[in-house]
Amino acid sequence: MLEYLSTLPLSSTRQPLSSLANDQNPAIRILDLGTGNGHLLFSLRDEGWQAELVGVDYSAGSVALARQIAAAYRDEDGEEYTARGSDGVPPLTFEEYDIIHGVPGGWLQDGFDVVLDKGTFDAISLSSETHPETGARVFESYASKAAALVKQGGYMLVTSCNWTETELRRGGAVAHALFLRAEFAWVEMFGGVGREC
16 A cells, blocks of 8 residues: 555645655644554654554554554564654554544545555444434445545555456445556465455
C-alpha cells in the first residue's frame, strides 16, 4: 500500500503525494480508518512521510495500544520517534471512532487528503446488523459516511479481500469513486487460486 500510495498525485498540485508529504508539508492530512495498532501510520512515518497522520478505530483498546506504541516508539537509529511531533512535523494522533454509529470529532477538521481502509469495509460488510428504521444492513451506509471524511479532490483507498472490483463499483463501498487498481500476485492455497491481499 505504501508504494501505491506514494504515486498518487494530489489533485490540487498534481505532484506525487509522497513528495508533498516528505517536504514537511503538514497541510497534507492522511486518515487510517480502522487503524488497529497504528502499524500503517508508523510505516508511513518510517518512510519519511511528514504529513499529519491520524488513526481512528472503534476499539478503545486498539486506540490505547496505538497511543502506547507511539509514546515509546524509536526510529531505526534509536532516536526518539517523530510520533510525538517535532521540527514542524505533526504528531501521530489516534482517536476512537465508529464509522457506522459514531460522529467524527474535532480531528476531522475539513477532511483528509487521503483516507486509507485496509480491511474495515470488509469487516463491516460481514455484520448482519441492520438499521432499525430502514432494515438495511449497516454496511450499506459505509460509502456515504466514508466519503464525508475525504476532502474534495482527495482519495479513499479501500483494500478488499472480500469484494471484487465489479461488486465495489456496483454500489457497495465506493460508488462514484475513481477506481485505480493495484495488482497483487497470484497464490495457491487450500486447493484454490487467488490474489494476495
